[in-house]
Each structure stands twice: as C-alpha cells, then as structure tokens.
Amino acid sequence: MSQKISRRDFLKLATAGAATTAVLTGCGPASRYVTREPYTKMPEYTYNGLSTYYATTCRECAAGCGLIVRTMQGRAIKVEGNPANPINLGKTCARGQATLHGLYNPDRVEFPVKQARSAALATTAMNWDEAFQVVSDALSKTNASEIAFLLGTASDHLFDLVTDLAKAIGAPAPIRYGALSMFESRATLSKAAENLLGEAGLPFFDMAGADLVVSFGSNFLETWLSPVAYTRGFAKMRRGNTQKRGYLIQFESQMSQTAAKADEWIPLLPGTEGLVALALGRLVAEAKGGTTPRAFASVNVEDVSAKSGVSLEQLEHIAGLIAQAQAPLAIPGGQALGQSNGLSTAEAVLAFNALVDNYGKPGGVFISPLSPNEDAYHRPANAKEMADFIATMKSGGVKTLFIHGVNPLFELPKSLGFIEALASVPTVISFATFPDETAIASDYIFPDHQGLEAWGYQRSATGAMQSVLSGAQPVVSPMYDTRSTVDVLIEATRLAGGKFAEALPFTDEVAFIRNKIANLIGRTDGSFVAPEINTFASYFQQHGGWWSAAGVSAPSSSASALGKAITVEEAEFSGDGEFFFIPFVSPTLGEAGANKPWLQELPDPMTTVMWNSWVAINPETAHHLGIENDDVVKIISEAGEVEVAVYEYPAIHPEVVAMPFGQGHTAYGRFATARLPQDRFMDLVPHGGLVGDATKRGANPVDVLGARFNKAGDLAFAGMKVKIEKTGRKQYLSRLESRIGVYGEGFPEEK
Amino acid sequence: MIRKFFEWVLSPMGRIAVVITVMSLFSLAAYGVYQTQQPPEQPIQFTHKLHVGLGIQCLYCHPGALRGPSPGLPTINKCWGCHQQIAKTQTSPLLKPMVDAMNAGVGFMWVPVAQVPDFVHFTHRPHVAAGLNCENCHGDMTKVTIAENPQVMNMGWCLNCHKSRTEDNFQNNPTGDAGVSAQLEKKRTKLTDCGTCHY
Amino acid sequence: MTVDLNLVGAKGAIAEAAAGKWGMTIDQDICTGCQACVAACAMENNIAFVGEEDAGYGRTQHWIRIERFWDGEYPHVQATPFQPMLCQQCGHAPCEPVCPVFATPHSPAEDLNLQVYNRCVGTRYCANNCPYQVRSFNWRDYHTVPELGNMVNGALIFPLHNQLNPDVTVRRRGVMEKCTFCIQRIHKAQDKAKSEGREVEDGEFTTACAQACPASAITFGRVDHPESLVSQLAHQERGVKHLEELNTLPRVTYLKEG
Structure with a gap:
C-alpha cells in the first residue's frame, strides 16, 4: 500500500488507456455510416420498399415456362411461376428458381x-x-x-x-x-410419330387423364421435354381422381428419379424396352381377344422374357393390370430411345398406345400443337x-x-x-x-x-x-x-x-x-x-x-399404326467392355446449370450427391470388382475414358453403370470448375486427396460416348459398353444422406 | 504468471491501472453512444427546418411511409421539381452540389440517420396507420437543419411504446369494455412477439 | 382434484389448441423429389451455399431437404417415397426449452418456432435436441467468402448479393437457422389484409416451397380454420405426423402413399 508510483508510470498507464480508447472508438460508429443512393429519376410504378413484378419466360431449358420475377429497386430477387401460362401454371423447377444465380453470376462475359x-x-x-x-x-x-x-x-x-x-x-x-435435345432423342420421337401417327411433331402424352402409365425409360419427371408440365400431369394422374389412384410402371435398367416414383420399377437389360413393349402388346391383345394386330403378331413373348430379363410372370401381371385399366398410357423416352434400336422402340410404344386405343382421347396420345406463330x-x-x-x-x-x-x-x-x-x-x-x-x-x-x-x-x-x-x-x-x-x-x-x-x-x-x-x-x-x-x-x-384456347390435335388413325408390322431389332452395343454405360442428364443441373452455385448445392434426388459426379454401380458388382463407395475408377470405352468416384447404387442392373451429365467443365466459371475456397480444407481430411486437377469439378460422361446413331439420327448414347478399372485413389463424395467424412468417420485406418 | 498478475493488480500501480481501464471503457461507451446521436455528414446541407417551415409535408419527400416498409429518400428529380423555379438555386453556394448532381445526372448519396440493424424488419405503414405522426419517433424537424436522431432506437424503446399502447388501462380502454380488453390483449401478444420484427 | 395440465403449461400436456395456427401438408405420394422447393427456399430465404467440403461434413444450410431411403435388395429394391423434411414448427418444440439465451422462443402470435438471430450465441443445443434434424448452423460467413466476389477498381464486389431478399436477415457466422414457414410472407399478407380491413384469405399467399412445387404436393395455410384447404387435406385418412410419439405436436402433416 505504501508503495509509491512514479509520475512517469502513471503517465505511461494513462497514455495506454487513452490510446486504447481512441482505437476502440475509432472502430465503433464509423460502421453505421452506410450511404443510400436513391434513384436519380424513379420510375413512376416503383415504390420504395415495395416489389415490382414482371412476367417473362424461363431460358434455362427450351420448355418455355412462364415466370413472374419479383424485383425491388432494380434488382431481381425471386423467380416465381406465371400462374396464367398453360405450360407451368405458376410452378417452376429448381433450375428455373436458380436462374437468378445466372443473372448475378460472378463469372460472366462483361464486355465484348x-x-x-x-x-x-x-x-x-x-x-x-x-x-x-x-x-x-x-x-x-x-x-x-x-x-x-x-x-x-x-x-x-x-x-x-x-x-x-x-x-x-x-x-x-x-x-x-x-x-x-440430344438426351431427349427428339428426332426419334418425331420420326416415330411421323411413321405411325402420320404427322411429324412431338407427341404429347396426356398423363393427367390416364389411370395407368407404363413408361419405357422415360425420365419425364426430370428433364424430359417439359418436366414441370409432365410433373403436373403425373400428380394429377396419381391423385387427381379421388376414386382411383393412378399407377405408374417404369421399365428402366437403373432406377432414375422417375422410376423411384413408380409403383413398380422393373429393371431390364438396356436395349430391350421395345421388345418388352411388343410383348406386352401381344399379351394385352390376347387378353382382349380377337385377332392380334400385325404390329404385335411376330413377337415371341418367351423370347423377350429371356432377352430382357423380365420374367414371364411379371409381363403377364403387367399385361393384366393394363387390360383392367380404363385409360392406360405408354411413354417412350430416355435411355430406351438412346439405343441403336431407339426408333423401333418408340414405334413399338406408340403402337402399343394404338392398341389400348387412346389416340386423341383424354389420358392418351396427342400431337403437340404448333406454337401460335410457327x-x-x-x-x-x-x-x-x-x-x-x-x-x-x-x-x-x-x-x-x-x-x-x-x-x-x-x-x-x-x-x-x-x-x-x-x-x-x-x-x-x-x-x-x-x-x-x-x-x-x-x-x-x-x-x-x-x-x-x-x-x-x-x-x-x-x-x-x-x-x-x-x-x-x-x-x-x-x-x-x-x-x-x-x-x-x-x-x-x-x-x-x-x-x-x-x-x-x-x-x-x-x-x-x-x-x-x-x-x-x-x-x-x-x-x-x-x-x-x-x-x-x-x-x-x-x-x-x-x-390460344385451341387444343392439341388427335393423331389421324390408330388403325394404320396397328397395321404396320413392327420388329424391334437387337440393340447393338459398341465396345468390348462388360458393362452397359448409361449417361443421363442430372435432374438438378440440367445441361447448363453447373455454374449456378445453388444448383450445385442441391442434392441429386436419388444419390444425394452434391457438387460432383459419380458413377452408379450395383453394390454386388462393386463387391466383385473389389471397389467400394468413393473409390475413383476409370471408365474406358472405345471412344475415351473418364475418371469418376463410385456410388454404390442399390437400384441398378448389375451389368449397368450410370453416370450423370452436367459436370466436368473445364471452363464456365468458378462454380463449375474450381473448388470453392473453403474446400481448401479438403486436404486436411484423412485420405481426402483431391482427384485430378483442381480446375475441374466432376467428370463428363460424353467423353466416353462413341459416334453411333439410331435410325432417326439421334445419338445412341446408351449404346456403349465400357470397362471399369480401379485407380486406387479415393474421392469422398459430399452427400446429404451420409455423414461420412465428418472428422474422419468412416475412413479407413491410417496405414 | 496469473498469480503475478493478480499481485500486480492489487498493488497501487495496478489499482490505478484498473481504474483507468474502467474509466476508459466508460468514456468509450459514452463516446460511442454520443457518436450515434450525431448527425452524419450529408452530401448537401439540407435544412429540414426551412422546408418543413415552408409547409411541405413529410410524405411529399418520403411517400413510402404510407405504403410500405421504407419511406424512401427523395430522388434528385423531386428536388429539382421545385428548385428549378427558384432563382436562388443557380446562385447559392449551398445549393451548388444539387445543381452539379442534376447536371451530371447522378443521385445524392444520402446517409440515413434513423436506422435499425439488419436483423430488425421495421415497416412504416402499420405505424402510420396506427395514428403515429412522424415526429413521434423522428423528432420535430422544424428545429433541425440536418436530420438528427432524437432517441436511441433500440428494442427497449420499441417495446415501451408497444406495451404502453396495448396496456389495458384507462387511457386505452376508458370504459373498461371487455371486448376492447380482448382486442388489446391480442394486440399486445402480437406487438411483443419476437417474430414480429426478427426473422 | 384435477389439474388442467393445459393451464399450468405442463410438458406433455395435450394442449387444446394443439392444432396451431399455420400448418402444412406434404403429399408424399406425388412429391417427385425434384428439389424445386429446396431451390425456391434458398432463393427466398437468403440461404447460403456452403461448397463441396462443408456439404460433405453435413453443414449444408438447406431449410428443407428431401429424404430418400432404400428398402430391400436388388431387384426388389424400392426407394421409399420422397420425404421433404423441414422444421415442423412443433407445438411442443424440443428445441425451445434448451436454449440458454432464449433465442428459440415460441411465437405466441403466430404459433411458430422462432429463431432470433441477434440473440443466438451459437451453442447449438437446439440443433442437438431437434428430433427432425432440421436446424443448420452457420459455420462460416458463407455469404462473404472473398473468393465469391470480384475485384472491381480495388473494391470487392459480390454480384450474387444482388439477389438477396431484403425481407430476410442475412445470417452471419455463429448463428443457428431453420425454416420460418416464410414468416416474412405471413407478415406481408397480414399487413396487406389489415390495410384493406379484412382477414387473410386461404390461399392468398403461400410459402416459397409450396409456390414452386411443380406437383403441388405442398399446401400451406391455417390449420385452425377447418374450411381451409390445408385443414381438409390434413384430416385425410392418409395423413401422418412424424415422430408424433414424442408429443412434439408437429404442424406438418405428411400424406402417405396408398
């Protein structure tokens, strides 16, 4: 207590205190001086703090959904569907929602x-x-x-x-x-319509009015033609009729998002969809009695069952369901058309619709109308x-x-x-x-x-x-x-x-x-x-x-469609690998969504993978090959090779591997290519070594596709056979469904 | 190490240091509060006193208060609407920034005075609709040149008003009517709900 | 003597007003898992994207996510119906009592679970206690990662910030967030109705997810109004509430298949 302090010490402390005060206050109030710049000349329809809405059209794909965009003080804030537009009736898909991330993308070409x-x-x-x-x-x-x-x-x-x-x-x-349009096989669809319905145009499948839909590989809930419109049709088919719940059957070699909504998903060997359509046609025709139409007369049901891997009982069971349905409808699409026999598959499916007599009827097949100024x-x-x-x-x-x-x-x-x-x-x-x-x-x-x-x-x-x-x-x-x-x-x-x-x-x-x-x-x-x-x-x-209020046109006659003999030839596959390779368009990214960060962050509906590509392999097959989840494999076809991480996908034919299209950009902005800055911590994860170069995100399946076409000239994108080679590396996919990767959980022990 | 520090704090030198620190922190806080109440530097010496004195209504320049969340700051076109007819506009040095901005076709970068933080979603419309006048919160503009903020706009201030206006007392419910009481209760629930302003 | 548990507010009491105010039905039979609701929610509510690595750690900020489970083995494998999972706005929310700073109060006016960002100190107790796992934590300042911006004349500009909705707070690092049932839209609709001297009508507004849903699987509205569409849907036979046995009184009714 008696200890004296010198004046010098006191001054020292006082100065330090004053300095601290000065520094701290200096930081304080300055931050509240934000400035606001009002319009120089405010548009008369604008009010401060209130939104203005504009009607426009979505350009994320060619479907032409109407949008209402909420803007505020000259900024576009939210995309909403235009309730008046007959295509989407006020609804949007994820890609439409994220179109704002295209508008405000930090990587745009800003000048010529x-x-x-x-x-x-x-x-x-x-x-x-x-x-x-x-x-x-x-x-x-x-x-x-x-x-x-x-x-x-x-x-x-x-x-x-x-x-x-x-x-x-x-x-x-x-x-x-x-x-x-490449993965939709539009040319095949319109060629088949021309051959069978007598009119070249895109067939429109009125799913809303059907009570049973048999889809042959069509991914109409994902990206096919007009996904918002078909999703609405599907919802009406399922639940629109309070008396009877609509039934969906999907023939597809891997369970796509659309197949996941099916009541019955029936895996089959790629390229046999058309045969199955013919066999079902024959069974339904026989169940109905009378003469079997020429289109289905030549098919051998047992043979089809053996080729496709769909059991005879299953075929008969489905034919029975179809025969009982009031408004059955068959839809071709997706990988079924991306085969060398895609055109005859489309014809077989359209002929099947003729057989169940739904041309031009509610829940049936129509020809899409021409647009008003077309x-x-x-x-x-x-x-x-x-x-x-x-x-x-x-x-x-x-x-x-x-x-x-x-x-x-x-x-x-x-x-x-x-x-x-x-x-x-x-x-x-x-x-x-x-x-x-x-x-x-x-x-x-x-x-x-x-x-x-x-x-x-x-x-x-x-x-x-x-x-x-x-x-x-x-x-x-x-x-x-x-x-x-x-x-x-x-x-x-x-x-x-x-x-x-x-x-x-x-x-x-x-x-x-x-x-x-x-x-x-x-x-x-x-x-x-x-x-x-x-x-x-x-x-x-x-x-x-x-x-216009004018409706779609009905195909001229179903009789001519049935009178034509249809043979679905054996699908040809190029390459000598042991696996069928099925590329499909990523439902969340579409063809050009990879540069929109929120589309990257959306989990794939089936695998829940975000920000990357994967190859889906049956767990059984993976086990035989000695590979597991997140192993990087090399997929080799006669046309090229890609490296991609494995996702063990339980719902895929053991002889099929599937890969999404949408990633693998070498340009197209920071979100499509390089990793984000916070991803630099990826290196700290045990065994989390980066795959390939950091300038590429994911892999592009078209790198392994060969130049093979079907008879309508569309790419036979599902007509490749590939080999799979281990690389010994791992890349941990970010998935919503699993927490693997958190603090090393689920990683192998350090050796 | 820590022990040594405590010993030092107990020493006279240390005590003085503590006192100085406390005083510094206090003066810092006081200065900070004082700073928030200072009118900021504005791009032009706009006199509210003069304009309001001329009988111009608040809502003429801040019309958004009647319709939505933000009253808005006037566009330079609005200033010009009147000022182009006033001879002094071209001669006054105080009005030069406006003439320059108008000629250049740019707006003013105003510094808002009455602000709430980003996590508060304040809307003017219901407050105006509830019969509040501008001066209830923003003070008497006939007395200030550059707009000043007369009070600390914090949550206590908001809630005090919300509570006093919904209290079931003689002022709000002179006849003691049960229906009015229920109304007040409902209003009070709404006006003291966190989710009314914070989301 | 009987004690009215509702009056004393005892935990576990089946409150008479268990119906709540705002509610939602999600028809799992027609939900196609398309993620439109997730994207719409992100755009409406300024939800940050976290990037690949943080996404792998389970730090995604989705306020609504679509769950898919596998059932069975090939070839009899099935994906269970897509299940959009979002904050159930529980009547008896397990997240509420654990917050030490009262940042997760129950809104008495709207009967929703609130998240008050300015009060939140980031203990993450609420997320730990949420049986639906729908709360997400801001591990970083995701909106202002410098590499998301461009240098323009020496200043860092974030073009993506132009999209942010001014009606919703942009959350900073260290706070918890979750679905709000688009409370900004609720307030806007109520404000509009009040200015016109009427009540909010059924279907006058809806949440961002319900608005986007191409299958119209999501319906939002007043569950305490028996004539509203959402009440009628919720009282269908196929309506189920998730983890109802925990007595959380969820406000979201799922309509199952069949």
Whole structure:
C-alpha cells in the first residue's frame, strides 16, 4: 500500500488507456455510416420498399415456362411461376428458381472481347462499335454458303431472326442443338410419330387423364421435354381422381428419379424396352381377344422374357393390370430411345398406345400443337446432322461460324471431333453470356444478355393441351456491357448495307418481335384480344405471352399404326467392355446449370450427391470388382475414358453403370470448375486427396460416348459398353444422406 | 504468471491501472453512444427546418411511409421539381452540389440517420396507420437543419411504446369494455412477439 | 382434484389448441423429389451455399431437404417415397426449452418456432435436441467468402448479393437457422389484409416451397380454420405426423402413399 508510483508510470498507464480508447472508438460508429443512393429519376410504378413484378419466360431449358420475377429497386430477387401460362401454371423447377444465380453470376462475359484462340486467356477488350464491324464484315465478306449459325434451343426469336437472315443472304439455315435435345432423342420421337401417327411433331402424352402409365425409360419427371408440365400431369394422374389412384410402371435398367416414383420399377437389360413393349402388346391383345394386330403378331413373348430379363410372370401381371385399366398410357423416352434400336422402340410404344386405343382421347396420345406463330415443327438437329455439320467444318466448308446458346465442346461427344473441326474454321464468333468451353475457344465473344435481361419469345414445343407462345421481357437493366444478339445482328446488317440491311429491316429487337407476333393481332381464340400492335404488344408483355384456347390435335388413325408390322431389332452395343454405360442428364443441373452455385448445392434426388459426379454401380458388382463407395475408377470405352468416384447404387442392373451429365467443365466459371475456397480444407481430411486437377469439378460422361446413331439420327448414347478399372485413389463424395467424412468417420485406418 | 498478475493488480500501480481501464471503457461507451446521436455528414446541407417551415409535408419527400416498409429518400428529380423555379438555386453556394448532381445526372448519396440493424424488419405503414405522426419517433424537424436522431432506437424503446399502447388501462380502454380488453390483449401478444420484427 | 395440465403449461400436456395456427401438408405420394422447393427456399430465404467440403461434413444450410431411403435388395429394391423434411414448427418444440439465451422462443402470435438471430450465441443445443434434424448452423460467413466476389477498381464486389431478399436477415457466422414457414410472407399478407380491413384469405399467399412445387404436393395455410384447404387435406385418412410419439405436436402433416 505504501508503495509509491512514479509520475512517469502513471503517465505511461494513462497514455495506454487513452490510446486504447481512441482505437476502440475509432472502430465503433464509423460502421453505421452506410450511404443510400436513391434513384436519380424513379420510375413512376416503383415504390420504395415495395416489389415490382414482371412476367417473362424461363431460358434455362427450351420448355418455355412462364415466370413472374419479383424485383425491388432494380434488382431481381425471386423467380416465381406465371400462374396464367398453360405450360407451368405458376410452378417452376429448381433450375428455373436458380436462374437468378445466372443473372448475378460472378463469372460472366462483361464486355465484348477478342481472343487469341490458342491462349484463351489472352483477351483484348473491344467496344461494341468494333464488334458490330466485326460481325458485319464476317457476314458480308464471307461467301454466304460458308457462313454457319449454330444456335441453342432457346430462344426462338433469335432462331426466327437468323432463319430470315440466312434465307435472305443465301446462307445455310441455322442449326439448333442442345444437350437436352440430344438426351431427349427428339428426332426419334418425331420420326416415330411421323411413321405411325402420320404427322411429324412431338407427341404429347396426356398423363393427367390416364389411370395407368407404363413408361419405357422415360425420365419425364426430370428433364424430359417439359418436366414441370409432365410433373403436373403425373400428380394429377396419381391423385387427381379421388376414386382411383393412378399407377405408374417404369421399365428402366437403373432406377432414375422417375422410376423411384413408380409403383413398380422393373429393371431390364438396356436395349430391350421395345421388345418388352411388343410383348406386352401381344399379351394385352390376347387378353382382349380377337385377332392380334400385325404390329404385335411376330413377337415371341418367351423370347423377350429371356432377352430382357423380365420374367414371364411379371409381363403377364403387367399385361393384366393394363387390360383392367380404363385409360392406360405408354411413354417412350430416355435411355430406351438412346439405343441403336431407339426408333423401333418408340414405334413399338406408340403402337402399343394404338392398341389400348387412346389416340386423341383424354389420358392418351396427342400431337403437340404448333406454337401460335410457327409454320411447322422445327426440331433441333440430331447428332447425325451435327456429325455432318462437323464434317463440313473439317473440310473447310465453313469460313465463319456464329455460336449462340449452345456449348458443343462440352455437350457433344468428343468422338465427333468438334474441337478439331473448330480449328479449321477461320472465324468463330460466340455470343455466349458465360465464359464456357466453346466461348473461350472462339475468336470473339460478343456477350448476349442473360435471359432475365433480354427480350424474346419461346415457343413451347410440347407440355400443354394448348398452343403457347411465351413472351420474355427484361426484368432488370443489364448488369454489364452486354448486347442482345438480335440487336447485334440488326446493327451489323445495317452496317453491311445492301441485301443484308434489307434482310433485317428492323430498328431493334423489340420492333422485330412486334413484327413476329403481329399475325396474332385480332385473333379472338386466345388469352387476350387486342386490335392493334401497341395494345397487343403491351398485353403480350404483361401476360407473359399469348396462348390460344385451341387444343392439341388427335393423331389421324390408330388403325394404320396397328397395321404396320413392327420388329424391334437387337440393340447393338459398341465396345468390348462388360458393362452397359448409361449417361443421363442430372435432374438438378440440367445441361447448363453447373455454374449456378445453388444448383450445385442441391442434392441429386436419388444419390444425394452434391457438387460432383459419380458413377452408379450395383453394390454386388462393386463387391466383385473389389471397389467400394468413393473409390475413383476409370471408365474406358472405345471412344475415351473418364475418371469418376463410385456410388454404390442399390437400384441398378448389375451389368449397368450410370453416370450423370452436367459436370466436368473445364471452363464456365468458378462454380463449375474450381473448388470453392473453403474446400481448401479438403486436404486436411484423412485420405481426402483431391482427384485430378483442381480446375475441374466432376467428370463428363460424353467423353466416353462413341459416334453411333439410331435410325432417326439421334445419338445412341446408351449404346456403349465400357470397362471399369480401379485407380486406387479415393474421392469422398459430399452427400446429404451420409455423414461420412465428418472428422474422419468412416475412413479407413491410417496405414 | 496469473498469480503475478493478480499481485500486480492489487498493488497501487495496478489499482490505478484498473481504474483507468474502467474509466476508459466508460468514456468509450459514452463516446460511442454520443457518436450515434450525431448527425452524419450529408452530401448537401439540407435544412429540414426551412422546408418543413415552408409547409411541405413529410410524405411529399418520403411517400413510402404510407405504403410500405421504407419511406424512401427523395430522388434528385423531386428536388429539382421545385428548385428549378427558384432563382436562388443557380446562385447559392449551398445549393451548388444539387445543381452539379442534376447536371451530371447522378443521385445524392444520402446517409440515413434513423436506422435499425439488419436483423430488425421495421415497416412504416402499420405505424402510420396506427395514428403515429412522424415526429413521434423522428423528432420535430422544424428545429433541425440536418436530420438528427432524437432517441436511441433500440428494442427497449420499441417495446415501451408497444406495451404502453396495448396496456389495458384507462387511457386505452376508458370504459373498461371487455371486448376492447380482448382486442388489446391480442394486440399486445402480437406487438411483443419476437417474430414480429426478427426473422 | 384435477389439474388442467393445459393451464399450468405442463410438458406433455395435450394442449387444446394443439392444432396451431399455420400448418402444412406434404403429399408424399406425388412429391417427385425434384428439389424445386429446396431451390425456391434458398432463393427466398437468403440461404447460403456452403461448397463441396462443408456439404460433405453435413453443414449444408438447406431449410428443407428431401429424404430418400432404400428398402430391400436388388431387384426388389424400392426407394421409399420422397420425404421433404423441414422444421415442423412443433407445438411442443424440443428445441425451445434448451436454449440458454432464449433465442428459440415460441411465437405466441403466430404459433411458430422462432429463431432470433441477434440473440443466438451459437451453442447449438437446439440443433442437438431437434428430433427432425432440421436446424443448420452457420459455420462460416458463407455469404462473404472473398473468393465469391470480384475485384472491381480495388473494391470487392459480390454480384450474387444482388439477389438477396431484403425481407430476410442475412445470417452471419455463429448463428443457428431453420425454416420460418416464410414468416416474412405471413407478415406481408397480414399487413396487406389489415390495410384493406379484412382477414387473410386461404390461399392468398403461400410459402416459397409450396409456390414452386411443380406437383403441388405442398399446401400451406391455417390449420385452425377447418374450411381451409390445408385443414381438409390434413384430416385425410392418409395423413401422418412424424415422430408424433414424442408429443412434439408437429404442424406438418405428411400424406402417405396408398
């Protein structure tokens, strides 16, 4: 107590205290000075803190679902379905919800660039005037027959514009392509419809009215054609009739998400779906009595049972169910069509529908109507046509290639050789919104708006009993210095003058769209009537499109379908491996969802794997091969190989391995390729060594697909046989269902 | 080590150190609170006193308070609507920032004064609908130049008002009517529910 | 003498108002497991994505997840009906009494389990005690991981933040979160109805998950109004409540197959 403190010590302490106070207070209040910038000129329909809603159309796939986007102070906040649009009736799928992560993706092409193709990173920024000149020169200084347009399946207004342009300048018609249309086998479906129903168009299966649905590999609940519409149909089929619960039977070699909803999932050998359809037809026809129609007369049921692995009792049991059902319906699709015999499988299934006499009846088969401003059904190119196009490119027949909305370097099987063909095209101009593989391999990227910033319209190819044209309008002003491709082409043709300027006599994109919907003015059979273009166009924006009350058309006659002899030939498989290889489109990622972080975070419905690829192998088979969950295996086909982690999948045919399509990007932004920063801790996990390079997320199954086609020209994507080799490495898949990996749980002991 | 520290704290030197620390912390807190009540630097010396004195209604510049959560800050177009007719606009040095911003076509970066944290979801509309006037919370704007925050907007302040306005007393229920009592009870439940503001 | 357990609030008492206020039915027979609800929920409620590694640790922030179980062995294997699992907004919630700081109170006005982010100190007791495993913890500041942003003129810009819903708090590291039954939508609808001098109508608004669901498997509404759609669905024969034996009084009714 008596100890004295010197004045010096006191001062020291006091200074320290004051300094601390100063530092701490300095940190405090500054943080509350946020600033707010109001509009310079607020739009009169906007209120502070209240949302504004815009109707537009989803561009995540080609189905054309209507959206209502909630915006606030110029930001798009939430995507909701447009309740008026007959395709989706207010509903959306996960990919539609995540379209905002495309709009606000941190990896977008923000301005026009010129690139050195060999070194993709060597880019030079351009301004749009230079870009217009480049496009103008590319159009006017190339021989018209050596110009090619490669477009995606969305959006249709661009396709119409390019079609008009190509016709006027004498260039080949644009080619449309997309991974979804490849896996949907659209050409096979429309060819089968032409052969059996007498009309080339996409058949529409009115599931809502059926009480028993037999699906042959069709993944209609996932990505097939119009998944939201078919999901609604399925729900109505199951529960819409209060008296009778709808029944779903699925023939598929692996249990897909759709098969998981089936009351009976019947695994069979790939390529035998068509045979099973014929056998069922024969059994049902016999049960009904009378003469067996020609279509089913030649099939031997015992033979089918032996080939497919579906027991005779099962076939008879299902035939019995079908015979008792009031409105049975059969749907072909998915891997059943992606076989060398896909076309005859589709025909067999359509003939089966003729047998149960459901053509043009509720719960039966219809021909999807043409969209209101469509002259004929323009199906996307099939893989055979793409192969022909690639051959033209390789032979130097294409001097200038315009690419929009499609990523062939990622989507097409490597064996088709698109990358080599691209090298022989002197000028490649991409209009990509995101820096995907094809875009960074192009000479120029003139970025288009993201779908929510853009005008447009999308024709719905199928999905509703009505003829639908979904309209798109910008819901926010563009984030970056991007331009609509339609405007770029209009501007470029104006610069080129002459026949080019005459081909597109429009001031801008909006004028072009108004021109294309002008034929609907005054039509009284639709969702609204307007006497002149200004009113019509504003209603079109407000309602999110125009749809007629007119229904689908019924196929001409079922008799002719039954009168044709159908033989389903043996499916051919290429390669000498011991496993059938089935790629399928990831239900959560779709064809272009890998750059949207929340789609990556969505667990696959069946395996619950997030952020990565897997190969599904029957546990029994895996045991024989000496591999287990999370082992990395090499899948080798005659066309190539991929490395991917194993998921022991209990519901898959022992001779089949299946792999999702959607991952394995080498470009396309940080979420599709590199790992996130927090993933750096992956190295701390025991045995958690990274697989491959950190610039690639997952693997791409098209790398092992060969250039085999079915008779309709679609890719026989499920027609490969592969070998499986162990690599000795592990990659722990992140799954929702298991906690393996938490603090080393479930890992083998350190050796 | 710890023992040594305690011995030092008990020594006169240590005691003084403790006192100084406590005083520093107290002054820090006081200064922090004081700081939050200071009007911030604004992009322009906007005088509420003058504008309100001219008879301009609060809702003319902050119309959102009537309809939704946020009253909004006026756009520069709104300022210009009146100011373009006032000769002084072009000559006054105080108004120069506005003229410059208008010519450049940019907005003001206002610094909001009355703020609640992000985890509070405050809506103006029901408060205006309940008959509160702006000055009940924001003070008398005829007395200030740059807007000031007259009170600490914390949860206690919110709840005091919510509670006093729903108490079943003579002021809220002069006749002692049972129906009104039940109404008040229901309101009180709602107005003191955490989930009314925090989600 | 009998004691009214409801009056004294005894644990285990079957409260007379067990029906609750807001409720949901999920028809497992038509749920296709498509994850649209999960994505819609994430977009509406500013839920962060956590990346591959944290997802592997089970740190995903899904407020609603779709469970799938295997039953049987090949070829007689079946996937059990997809089961969307979200906070059941229990009437007697096991998460509520364990919170030492009262950050998980029961809302008396809306009869929901609340999560008050500003009060939460991150003990994670509630998640431990939740029999449905529907609470998730913010292990990091997932929204502001620097690598999610772009450097623009020396400043870190997060384009993804433009999407955030201003009606919902963005949670920071160290707090628990869970499904709120889209309470911001409840408040908005109530506010709108009140400004128009009426009650909230059945079907006037719905949660983000129910709104997105392509199969319309999710229905949301007032379970204490017998004429509402959700009440009528919930009283069907095939309605079941999960872990009802724990007397949690869940507000979500699952409609099973068959």
